[in-house]
Amino acid sequence: MNESPDIILFLSDDHAAWATGCYGNSRVRTGNIDCLARNGVLMANAFTVTPVCSPARATLMTGRIPSQHGVHDYIGTAPDDDVDRNWLANETILPQLLRARGYRTALAGKWHLGQERVAKQGFDQSCTIGPEYPIYHQGPRQFYRGAEPETRDGMLARNITEEALRYLRERDRNAPLFLVVGQYATHSPWKGHPERLAQMFRGKEVTKELPVEQYPFGILMRESTDPTRLDPEEALCQYYAGVAEIDESVGAVMDELAAQGRLDDSLIIYTSDHGLNCGHHGLWGKGNATYPLNMVERSIRVPMIFHSPDRLMGRQRRTEMADHTDLFQTILDFAGVVESKDERELRNSPGRSFLPLLTNEGHPAAWRAVQFCEYGPVRAARTNRYKLSLYPDPAMNLLFDLEEDPEELDNRYGDPDLGHIRDELTQLITGHFSSFREEQFDGATVDRLPRYNPLEAWQPNAGHRH
Template identity: 35%
Template structure:
């Protein structure tokens, strides 16, 4: 009887400690998640991916102490639709967000209607936060608080000033003094301190290195004083102009990197590092002179110092992104994954890696590649798909299929613009193999890839096919 009472008493004590899904028990058992997303950072603009001039020690640290993904892509090469896909696991045409949401569109009610993975985690007991850029709707129904975030500090529109920005803080809009990345990470650190005894999911989504790149603090820009930027200079570009732009771009990225270092240090101080999965990536790639164009998938031709017409594109420079992850409890340092992954996978990946149930009745695309982190294989992926409908300051309708060896881009409603690249012999995509008189092998390869592309378009009810397939 005495032994029974003692056991019962111990059980009661343990039950009372962990009753009602106690914060401390949840924090001990469930991993935390930090998603860090930069804006406009190409895969090439990070030290760990081979850039010997850019200073990104803390972004590199995440990969060195965890895993580097060498073949990470996004489903579309501009911000709003890419961020929507990242959060929802759906393609842009399904979300009716196919280009960046312009101020006029935001006022007219454009925004993200689909469920997102932070809302699923919120319902499962996670403390959730979005700090930084939203750009997925400005009407009340699209506010981050209504989409699954307990805490929001940042800006709803596409951007704000890189120095002394205007931000929404505690529901009120106010101007703050200081560099934007520093202010965002100040708030992120405060969120960590307040959430350290609970499982949390933090989305820290920067505006940098979006244009304008500066001003940035002198401690970041001084890293590149006197540095001769090395990069390929396309024919017709003014070398000094392109190098200066890239120098400013690098400084903006370094301002983010310095603040990532502050965040990682705080994780260590709070003893949260071991049980926190840190993901670092970008919303899409970037060119900044590569291929002779500015910016990303809606870039302009650059020649003779003059900004020319748009060059809609889905080159790897615009869709290939850095992706590194650190989780000391799970991922051995120095891990490398060469499998093709896409940001359309993120919904399934996040819930898979956190061992959280997938919601019923929510249509999702992509794959859950989280088994890789636990040393397990995943089914072979032979293709990834992408799309971009440019309707702001231009017009283009592009659909893409990419394999390990080939890429085919279909340009709808535009003649003589289709593209085929042999990525084995031409990894920089400098020679479009589509022409009126194509060699038979390239004609057959283009037709084969286009057939696969159309089947995928049918599977997502791509509206561009409606005239032909109704």
Template identity: 35%
Template sequence: MASRDPARPNVLLILSDDQGHWAMGCAGNPEIRTPHLDALAERGVRFSRFFCTSPVCSPARASLFTGELPSQHGVHDWLSYHHAGRTGIDFLAERTLFTDLLADAGYRLGLSGKWHLGANDRPRKGFVHWYAHESGGSPYYGAPMYRDAVRTEEPRYLTDALGEDAAQFLSAEADRPEPFHLSLHFTAPHKPWRGQHPEEYTDLYADCAFTSCPQGPAHPWQPVTEDGSPVGGESDTREALVGYFAATTAMDAAIGRVLERLDELGLTESTLVVFTSDNGFNAGHHGIWGKGNGTFPQNMYDSSVIVPCLISQPGRIPGGRHCDALLSQYDVLPTLVEHLGLDHTHDPALPGRSFADILAGTDATVGADRERVVVYDEYGPVRMIRTRDWKYVHRYPHGPHELYHLAADPGEEHNLAADPAHAATRIDLAARLDAWFARYVDPALDGSRLPVTGSGQRTPVTPGALPTAFEPGPEAKA
């Protein structure tokens, strides 16, 4: 009956879309309503400094599943074409995903929701259930979906449809002897927002002051549409905030129903639940609407690169904990391998390392572990090194570069890159950043020389040649 063995648990990965780390009640936001995520945090560990590997959806998702950097797997921007059907390209073909390792270990795999890594209509290895969005985003009603390679339009509110599909998968797998992995990938709270979400959720925010999302002057690097609205937002900012918060709360309710089904089936203690998002989001933070491609040059603000992360398995992972260790999406694959006891040897070419000891509560030496207090990020020619106290952002080839003393300036308001008093710190961080990427990057897939604009990757990077076909899409919308 699925896995009843906590030492070899089932896996439920819940992935939101464009959710800022600030957009949960358990993260300290007093305005947004996420009771089920808050309860999940109480049952497990909330990671408050968990970083995406790239602050835009497709590269981040590719890194989450492969454990590779964008300059290793070759997906450097969101995929603006080649989603499905005859023109569908699998951008991760011949790459090893953690789901491949689960399939090899005898797991039965299911997907409900957004894949957005190319060939979205075709199940990956080991998937016995595949209900996938055709592309990277759409309206919440009439969404283009593939079920068993057949294209349909989902008439229901998509968030509810995905939650119901996931719950049905759990029920169908409960009586089978094999363990399961379910990827439940919502499109929420990605735009569109205005007029897209049920009134029972939008009404909750009719009188909200949205003090958690202050709307300051527009960032000078934020592109705008013809009507003057930010590319990553909508023209009516208040309605956009209502929609974003409502989308998050509706998703929280759907997650609650899925977790309730898990309880009803008696699978809670033998299922590892991981909740996170592909990338962060600015809903007015720093004067930006959007994530990394909410500006050009692309930004690496914490609001873009830190994502929510909650991990729970009652009885095996001590609950009610908060961890502020600096961790990354590239750490997920080795962590799953260790926590699940998979027969897999870690590839030293991968940058991540397991944090299974943190999950188990045996991480007493984390503070002295240098590798756990440094993370790296990239978005084409933009790269970042982040320590507990400092952040350095390097833009190839000419800048502008950024240096922030986060211990004194957590809002990243004062760029010290040109300050002679901090030149030694900047030089040291720049050297460490160069050395780290030189260690891990595949030269044939190196993004530091690519003209990535944040407008969509239309052509896959192929080993042996640097691409010239990074054509801009109509807007940075995915």
């Protein structure tokens, strides 16, 4: 085995945990991802800290939450936005730490943390989707190879896959590789995917089992108001086709690693930035699919799978809670990166490495029983049974008993029988976000935060877009 193994990180966009076979979906086609899970380790309770693109990605790259790294909403790419601003310039991020360990670092696909048309922080090489929006799944598209524009035609997912394969084939064989593959095929618009894939799902009544009761705690916004909602059957077929495209990408990378004799020794990680609703309770999208913002299970649950047969104890399905701050620490641990005491104190990451769980070498003491999330001023705590979401307006606060009400339709916040649960979780939220915050980035004070996009999801007028 190599002393420092290759690490391939698939960071897909909008790929919900429920939309994979290994997480229980019998309709979708994810044979390659399922293979990773079957022979690796699947985290059954994996979450995003923030259910929207840029903050989630920043959290994974820094091991810190939005109230620490300062990215609280998606970063706009409109003509009047500063698309080349480096939002993490004051952070030492994951590829930088791995590069200092001797890794070569490469990025293909989506980044969405600024630096849209320039070289990416910490990466030796990058070929990424440009800032033009919307992003379609086929046709001409501007990429940036470092700072050089490059027009690519054809299927977007395939172009990203080809770049990932190129990095694998041309890499320095004497140095370990950290490769991030940022697939986009599961993001809206839910149309334009390969017909050969979409037709696999048509006529199968893919929406038959979707919960139909309308989400009662907010109005629809953004993707939830798109014409997609008028033909949910076709939209979900297209979403599943996008999932299948990504699965093909995973298979192509696995095949290339196998051809190089590196498949079993490398670490392949499959995850996404956040979850997604596809017609569930009338919602399309993630945390900003409603106003006020939502923290529903399908928005915050993500797939998280690890595959490295030579290094991990495979065929595990772990039930511990894990999020992207833990993933950050686990990757560092796997690569042998050890930050100094001063560096750890400066980072102040809430995450912990769960590598001992993956290798069967031990169980980290007192693993947490609560998952914390934030999106702008909205904060949430989730245990195995209860979830509390706190809003700036207390009248909007939500408390759900996930055991009795898994679809989150019965708000128990004012129920005196659950008053002790409400108070305990409120205290936990207060303590957590007091410990992990930088004053200038604290999500509780959104009026002091920088502008991320023209229609920030916590603004009252954000909900009136149709």
